[in-house]
Amino acid sequence: MLVVGYLSLPFVQRGLLEVLFLAVAAGALGPWIILRGLAFFTHAVGTAAFPGLVLASGLGFAPVLGAYGVAVLFAGSLEVLRRRRGDRIDSTTAIVLVGALAGGVILASDVFASRASVDSLLFGSLLLVAPGDLLLAAVTAVGVTVVALFAARAWLATGFDPERSGSGGRRSRVPDLLLYGAVALAAIATLAAVGALLTAALLIVPAATTRLVVRHVGRWQMATGLLAAVEGAAGLLVATELNLPPGPTITVLAGSLFALVAVARTRAAAAAVAAAAAAVLLAGCGATDDDDRAVAGPRIVATTALIADWASAVAGDRADVHAILAANADPHTYEPRPHDLLATAAAAVVIANGLGFDDWIEPVAEQAGFNGRRLDLSAGMPVRRGDDPHWWNDPRNAESAVRQIRDALVAADPGGVVTYRRNADAYLARVRALDAAIAACLATIPPGQRTLVSDHDAFGYLAGRYRITVVGAVLGSGSGQAQPSAADLAALVETVRRERVRAVFGEEALSPDLVRQLARETGARADLTLYGDGLGLPGSPGGTYLGMMAANASALATGFAGERRECG
Amino acid sequence: MTGEILLEARDLAIGYDRRVVVSGLTFSIAAGQRLGVLGPNGGGKSTLFRAVAGALPPLAGSLVIRERVGVLPQTQRSRLDYPVSALDVALMGALARHPWWRSAGRAERRRALEALAAVGLADRADSLFGELSGGQRQRVLLARALVEEAQLLLLDEPFSGMDTASATATLALIDRLAARGLGVAIATHDLDQARRFDTVLCLNGRQIAFGPPAAVLTRPVIEETYGGAIVDVPGGGGGILPAHHHDHA
Ligand SMILES: Nc1ncnc2c1ncn2[C@@H]1O[C@H](COP(=O)(O)OP(=O)(O)O)[C@@H](O)[C@H]1O
Ligand SMILES: [Mg+2]
Numbered sequence: 092m093l094v095v096g097y098l099s100l101p102f103v104q105r106g107l108l109e110v111l112f113l114a115v116a117a118g119a120l121g122p123w124i125i126l127r128g129l130a131f132f133t134h135a136v137g138t139a140a141f142p143g144l145v146l147a148s149g150l151g152f153a154p155v156l157g158a159y160g161v162a163v164l165f166a167g168s169l170e171v172l173r174r175r176r177g178d179r180i181d182s183t184t185a186i187v188l189v190g191a192l193a194g195g196v197i198l199a200s201d202v203f204a205s206r207a208s209v210d211s212l213l214f215g216s217l218l219l220v221a222p223g224d225l226l227l228a229a230v231t232a233v234g235v236t237v238v239a240l241f242a243a244r245a246w247l248a249t250g251f252d253p254e255r256s257g258s259g260g261r262r263s264r265v266p267d268l269l270l271y272g273a274v275a276l277a278a279i280a281t282l283a284a285v286g287a288l289l290t291a292a293l294l295i296v297p298a299a300t301t302r303l304v305v306r307h308v309g310r311w312q313m314a315t316g317l318l319a320a321v322e323g324a325a326g327l328l329v330a331t332e333l334n335l336p337p338g339p340t341i342t343v344l345a346g347s348l349f350a351l352v353a354v355a356r357t358r359a360a361a362a363a364v365a366a367a368a369a370a371v372l373l374a375g376c377g378a379t380d381d382d383d384r385a386v387a388g389p390r391i392v393a394t395t396a397l398i399a400d401w402a403s404a405v406a407g408d409r410a411d412v413h414a415i416l417a418a419n420a421d422p423h424t425y426e427p428r429p430h431d432l433l434a435t436a437a438a439a440v441v442i443a444n445g446l447g448f449d450d451w452i453e454p455v456a457e458q459a460g461f462n463g464r465r466l467d468l469s470a471g472m473p474v475r476r477g478d479d480p481h482w483w484n485d486p487r488n489a490e491s492a493v494r495q496i497r498d499a500l501v502a503a504d505p506g507g508v509v510t511y512r513r514n515a516d517a518y519l520a521r522v523r524a525l526d527a528a529i530a531a532c533l534a535t536i537p538p539g540q541r542t543l544v545s546d547h548d549a550f551g552y553l554a555g556r557y558r559i560t561v562v563g564a565v566l567g568s569g570s571g572q573a574q575p576s577a578a579d580l581a582a583l584v585e586t587v588r589r590e591r592v593r594a595v596f597g598e599e600a601l602s603p604d605l606v607r608q609l610a611r612e613t614g615a616r617a618d619l620t621l622y623g624d625g626l627g628l629p630g631s632p633g634g635t636y637l638g639m640m641a642a643n644a645s646a647l648a649t650g651f652a653g654e655r656r657e658c659g
Numbered sequence: 660m661t662g663e664i665l666l667e668a669r670d671l672a673i674g675y676d677r678r679v680v681v682s683g684l685t686f687s688i689a690a691g692q693r694l695g696v697l698g699p700n701g702g703g704k705s706t707l708f709r710a711v712a713g714a715l716p717p718l719a720g721s722l723v724i725r726e727r728v729g730v731l732p733q734t735q736r737s738r739l740d741y742p743v744s745a746l747d748v749a750l751m752g753a754l755a756r757h758p759w760w761r762s763a764g765r766a767e768r769r770r771a772l773e774a775l776a777a778v779g780l781a782d783r784a785d786s787l788f789g790e791l792s793g794g795q796r797q798r799v800l801l802a803r804a805l806v807e808e809a810q811l812l813l814l815d816e817p818f819s820g821m822d823t824a825s826a827t828a829t830l831a832l833i834d835r836l837a838a839r840g841l842g843v844a845i846a847t848h849d850l851d852q853a854r855r856f857d858t859v860l861c862l863n864g865r866q867i868a869f870g871p872p873a874a875v876l877t878r879p880v881i882e883e884t885y886g887g888a889i890v891d892v893p894g895g896g897g898g899i900l901p902a903h904h905h906d907h908a
Contacts, residue, residue, distance in 0.1 A: 245759040248751040
């Protein structure tokens with residue numbers, strides 16, 4: 092597709108508008124951030140929003156309010172500390188940042204267990220710009236521009252001569268507080284677009300680049316706004332063409348341009364570098380493959396590789412199935428790619444796991460302008476206590492899922508009814524056979540030995556189906572990153588010893604450190620792993636649903652029995 | 660010519676966070692007077708200027724300031740890449756007289772250009788501050804103080820790093836400003852220069868002496884001010900210089 096062709100896509104339009112608003116803010120503030128030595132503060136104030144996001148998601152208010160509340164507190168305590176201690180702004184920023192992050196970690200791990208919206212704000216995505224984000228960006232653009240117009244002289248004077256005080260030493264604190272507040276507002280506004288980690292790409296790097304060629308403050312601001320807009324728009328379009336995440340793409344673009352300009356100022360050889368960069372970019376654009384394969388039936392989007400596995404089994408060659416989340420990916424840190432939105436925009440059916448496992452499909456479908464059939468598989472099956480989303484670990488739920496997918500495909504493409512029924516029947520028979528084989532295999536092990544310890548309680552459905560006792564999980568479900576407390580670990584060690592557990596199981600998609608630590612302290616074996624959050628990589632034993640279930644059952648039986656077993 | 664008293668200190672002690680750095684200050688500056696402030700590095704010259712500018716509260720004694728003060732701080736290297744023109748800097752003086760959110764009007768620009776003309780830099784108004792010579796930068800800062808309508812100027816080691824020609828021009832400018840009725844305090848290490856001023860103040864952690872140079876700049880006072888580390892100028896008619904009178908970092 093020609094790059095300009097993307098301009099008709101709603102999500103691209105919203106992304107561009109967001110970038111333009113933020114570019115205005117970057118133009119108004121970027122030069123001041125650099126002149127007043129606030130680059131680290133800018134980066135820190137976005138990152139420090141973390142505890143505010145945790146509080147917002149825990150107490151259920153808008154994340155932006157939490158983030159901005161903390162940012163304003165951050166700026167305020169910075170100013171107080173800096174005045175009282177007379178420190179440099181960098182070291183004071185570091186102190187306040189460390190405090191904020193520590194507070195956020197404690198809140199996230201010990202007070203609230205939820206973290207979904209925290210991730211989305213810390214990382215952000217230009218592909219998922221909501222109307223609220225646009226409003227915030229617009230207000231920010233207007234607000235910081237007005238403030239910069241009025242306060243420019245005071246900001247310039249203070250930066251020129253920090254020690255000097257206007258008339259007899261009494262200089263108003265208001266302009267400086269306004270500067271910190273404006274920078275905080277802009278940093279929070281960029282959170283939604285590119286995330287805390289990439290705030291600098293929008294607010295600092297363009298200004299640093301234009302500084303190399305422009306000397307006068309007013310012209311510097313203009314050039315910065317223009318450059319930020321061009322970099323943001325180009326980054327978004329290139330990312331859409333090459334299926335890259337837009338935030339990092341913009342960052343790489345802005346960083347490269349800065350390097351280029353810096354080199355150009357010292358050496359004429361920059362022309363060669365520029366030519367090479369352009370060639371690489373063009374080659375990249377030309378090399379993108381075309382997604383428009385001809386299929387008779389509908390296009391289907393599945394949120395996970397597991398659901399795509401079922402959908403493909405039912406659809407056979409008749410439908411085109413696109414999986415959003417790659418196999419073995421952590422579902423908790425997903426950032427949508429442009430092609431996910433393009434596929435969703437063209438899809439007839441979107442199939443989701445439900446129960447918070449893939450909530451991000453909501454904004455993706457909305458931004459893509461999707462108006463086909465939505466299928467939430469969890470809605471059609473019995474759900475365990477605590478809305479545990481790992482229902483597929485009970486094969487009877489998988490049967491339900493396959494039947495639901497079959498019906499949705501038939502509804503979307505009545506012409507394929509014969510194909511879908513035949514494929515689904517064949518697959519359901521294999522699921523039932525596997526279920527029976529696993530049950531028989533585990534039945535050979537005395538119930539007292541079927542005691543499961545895993546680092547992530549994804550296996551409640553499995554345990555319920557095959558009479559396995561779960562004695563503990565190091566982490567709660569739905570959490571790939573929360574830190575276990577020392578007391579949690581100690582309690583678990585105690586449980587493992589008391590129950591004479593022979594094996595603790597790690598998970599393919601998670602870090603093995605915790606499980607190893609547990610094994611070291613208890614003497615249980617820790618070399619067996621389970622697939623907890625979904626399929627393994629294609630080609631691995633867990634690369635399909637049937638293979639994954641068989642592999643999990645074999646690993647469990649081996650661990651319980653203390654000798655090699657094969658199930659399924 | 661001397662006029663009304665612009666500044667009067669009595670038994671003044673100043674410092675940082677209750678730690679006294681200079682004490683026993685009893686001196687005054689009148690309109691039209693030039694005061695040389697002498698003292699070794701770390702003697703407290705900059706600290707005194709900060710206190711007069713209002714950035715440090717007196718720790719003891721009294722300090723009465725009757726007019727607006729303009730400060731020319733010791734030059735900092737970091738300022739040289741700051742993107743401001745000479746005119747921008749001169750205009751900063753107007754900030755002291757107006758609320759911070761007021762933008763510079765035509766009258767203020769005219770006043771700033773006049774001030775630049777008064778310090779002999781009318782033709783450099785659009786030059787970048789960082790691209791001016793050390794002497795020219797000092798004069799731009801003087802112009803800023805003039806725009807501020809300061810009646811009392813504090814010049815903290817204005818001659819360090821300045822060539823002789825610039826120093827001579829700047830001294831002449833100081834004389835002109837004093838003749839116009841301004842009070843000027845100049846921190847310096849140069850005893851010969853100090854002899855040209857109306858009064859001198861010798862500091863070394865405390866006030867050593869204050870008065871007209873002829874009465875104050877005696878060998879014992881200078882020895883006490885510079886801690887005895889002084890050398891005789893060879894062949895000079897009793898002239899004395901501190902051992903390290905060049906600029907410090
Ligand atoms: N910002 C400051 N905070 C604390 N002490 C300071 C500060 N600035 C200077 N001092 C101390 O005050 C004393 C006088 O310094 P200063 O006034 O700079 O001397 P001078 O300008 O005569 O060289 C020195 O001992 C110095 O260490
Ligand atoms: Mg000094």
